[in-house]
Amino acid sequence: MKITEHIQQANKTLFSFEILPPLKGQSLQDMLAGIEPLMEFNPPFVDVTYHREEYIYKQHPGGLVQKVSTKKRPGTIGICAALINKFHVEPVPHLLCGGFSEEETENALIDLEFIGVQNVLALRGDADKSEGKFIAEKDGHCYAWQLVKQITDMNKGIYLHDETETGFHTNFCVGVAGYPEKHFEAPSLTYDLKYLQAKIDAGASYVVTQMFFDNQKYFDYVKRVREAGIDIPIIPGLKPITTLSQIVNLPRTFFLDLPDALMVELDKCKSNADVKEVGITWAIQQSKELVKAAVPSLHYYTMSKAEATYKIAKEVF
Numbered sequence: 001m002k003i004t005e006h007i008q009q010a011n012k013t014l015f016s017f018e019i020l021p022p023l024k025g026q027s028l029q030d031m032l033a034g035i036e037p038l039m040e041f042n043p044p045f046v047d048v049t050y051h052r053e054e055y056i057y058k059q060h061p062g063g064l065v066q067k068v069s070t071k072k073r074p075g076t077i078g079i080c081a082a083l084i085n086k087f088h089v090e091p092v093p094h095l096l097c098g099g100f101s102e103e104e105t106e107n108a109l110i111d112l113e114f115i116g117v118q119n120v121l122a123l124r125g126d127a128d129k130s131e132g133k134f135i136a137e138k139d140g141h142c143y144a145w146q147l148v149k150q151i152t153d154m155n156k157g158i159y160l161h162d163e164t165e166t167g168f169h170t171n172f173c174v175g176v177a178g179y180p181e182k183h184f185e186a187p188s189l190t191y192d193l194k195y196l197q198a199k200i201d202a203g204a205s206y207v208v209t210q211m212f213f214d215n216q217k218y219f220d221y222v223k224r225v226r227e228a229g230i231d232i233p234i235i236p237g238l239k240p241i242t243t244l245s246q247i248v249n250l251p252r253t254f255f256l257d258l259p260d261a262l263m264v265e266l267d268k269c270k271s272n273a274d275v276k277e278v279g280i281t282w283a284i285q286q287s288k289e290l291v292k293a294a295v296p297s298l299h300y301y302t303m304s305k306a307e308a309t310y311k312i313a314k315e316v317f
């Protein structure tokens with residue numbers, strides 16, 4: 001079932017979350033067992049992130065250094081199949097422009113269709129760490145709206161290199177990313193919303209936001225999006241802060257602010273355990289306020305760890 005249908009049919013705020021594929025060499029079963037407690041809250045869908053390749057340098061005897069491409073977290077499509085089989089939830093794989101040619105995207109979408117996936121989140125992806133700015137693959141997409149268009153073309157039976165529509169078409173519901181605090185490359189929020197509109201014009205049906213810690217930022221963003229004439233669901237993304245290092249790393253990585261009131265509490269923390277308590281309490285407050293505002297779903301960034309999200313969901317759902 002499509003995410004938009006889940007939202008339409010529910011007369012309350014849904015619970016959903018995002019997981020990361022395990023690092024290469026780690027067990028899928030351990031990861032699935034780790035998130036199993038969250039199934040108590042009946043998530044209609046679970047997002048599975050995608051991680052593009054990274055480059056590492058291998059030193060060979062004799063001093064030769066070789067640049068090698070590797071994927072630290074492969075397995076997004078396999079995990080989607082496992083989620084369907086084990087938990088009967090809708091998996092939402094993330095699909096990236098980065099690292100994919102259009103041909104590879106088409107093949108991945110065919111695989112996803114064959115295993116019964118009906119929803120995808122279409123993203124550009126970040127720059128390769130060694131490149132500094134985003135560079136599309138040869139024959140790949142530069143922006144998420146182009147990826148959305150490729151997916152919605154397939155929904156019309158239009159495949160690459162085919163002039164005419166085929167008899168068979170896919171039926172993906174496509175979500176896209178939104179940024180209450182603006183995407184870091186966009187010169188202004190107005191600019192960013194122009195490109196959000198391009199993703200919707202290309203066929204996107206719902207938005208999932210970047211994490212935020214100040215609900216007012218989400219409310220202001222939704223207001224601006226609605227004023228721009230966009231009326232599709234905007235699902236808020238939430239992350240409980242759980243470690244001391246995240247206090248520095250989350251703002252730096254995701255270009256977001258931590259509100260002063262939260263920082264006052266985090267400043268008192270001496271250990272990860274202290275931070276986790278503050279982070280969970282804050283996320284519970286955020287969640288309760290967002291439920292009151294009748295948001296479509298509360299979407300938690302779990303990093304495949306259930307404990308903090310479980311404690312929040314127990315208070316909220």
Ligand code: FAD
Pocket residue numbers: 048049050051052094096122123124125126127142143144145176177178183184185186191192195198199208209210211237
């Ligand atoms: P786009 O919508 O293409 O926008 C990228 C930038 O380009 C923006 O600044 C936009 O304003 C600008 N822009 C868009 N179109 C144009 C145009 N035509 N001309 C000029 N400028 C334009 N990353 C991963 O690697 N894996 C994941 O699984 C993943 N999951 C995510 C899930 C969510 C909910 C979110 C919010 C982000 C996720 N990301 C993930 C990160 C995401 O890939 C990055 O934020 C990336 O930098 C932008 O992706 P996008 O889809 O928003 O890009």
